[in-house]
Amino acid sequence: MTHEHIVTTDENKKRIDKLLSEINPEASRSQIQTWITKEHVFVNDELVKANYKCHTDDKITWSIPEVEPLKIEAENIPLSIIYEDSDVIVVNKPRGMVVHPSAGHRSGSLVNALLYHCNDLSGINGVERPGIVHRIDKDTSGLLVVAKNDSAHTNLAEQLSSKEIERKYIAIVHGEISHETGMIDAPIGRDPKDRQKMGIVDDGKPAITHFYVISRYDDYTHVECQLETGRTHQIRVHMRYIGHPLVGDPKYGPRKTMDINGQALHAKVLGFTHPRTKEWVHFEVEPPTYFNEVLTTIEKMY
DSSP: OEEEEEOOGGGTTOBHHHHHHHHOTTSOHHHHHHHHHTTOEEETTEEOOTTOBOOTTOEEEEEOOOOOOOOOOOOOOOOOEEEEOSSEEEEEEOTTOOSSOBTTBOSSSHHHHHHHHOSOOOOTTOTTSTTBSOOOOTTOEEEEEEESSHHHHHHHHHHHHTTOSEEEEEEEEESOOOSSEEEEEOOEEEETTEEEEEEEOTTSBOOEEEEEEEEEOSSEEEEEEEESSOOTTHHHHHHHHTTOOBTTOTTTSOSSOOOSSSOOEEEEEEEEEOTTTOOEEEEEOOOOHHHHHHHHHHHHTO
């Protein structure tokens, strides 16, 4: 399918790759540069380079190339399974593992491990994300529920949408939070200045995070965060927004933070209504060793 756009006066002198990234918010700027390199983009019926500066009334035409599906291989990777039946699997995802394969992570994902463990995952999210109802970041550890059939998947997705699933995280953040509790209500979307990040943007999707202070230190706070919505990087973006970025966060943290190979964030609590029995099920797992070591290090500072 071919798309068309006429450059407006406000868009005059804007780079073609930047303009197309604004028109196609679901595509990263690097993806758009690949479209240009592979000759999927034309300006006034001529090929251009990614640094081409548009002119008012230029006619841009482009086609979005079909994504070649990844071949997902089952891999014998150990899994920490907290609960399993014929409908769902609840896993404690280790830190450093991505949830599903992508162009940069074709193997070693939770999906690769799940496919080895069982062959009855739901197909609603396609071959690349079988069973995946929700995600947590690569360097975030903790609880995830995976659907083993489409009926369970649909039910869990509806619970997510209606905010019925309980999800509580613990985190270590920079700065001493003075309030015992708080709610952050700020919309999240792609950061217009950096397409690889999320940010607080006026036209973003609604996002609400509740936080509760567990313990305070002179320059750090140990908090529990409860998600009301589940936007990409929500806790990391929201805590940065209120001036308390997560310790170790390479994307949203301060320049000077602890080098702990990722953010100090753990999905500790997960609760939902079982899709078949309709009974409320609740799971809780303690954080990995590194998390408590960070707290110990902080305690020794004072």
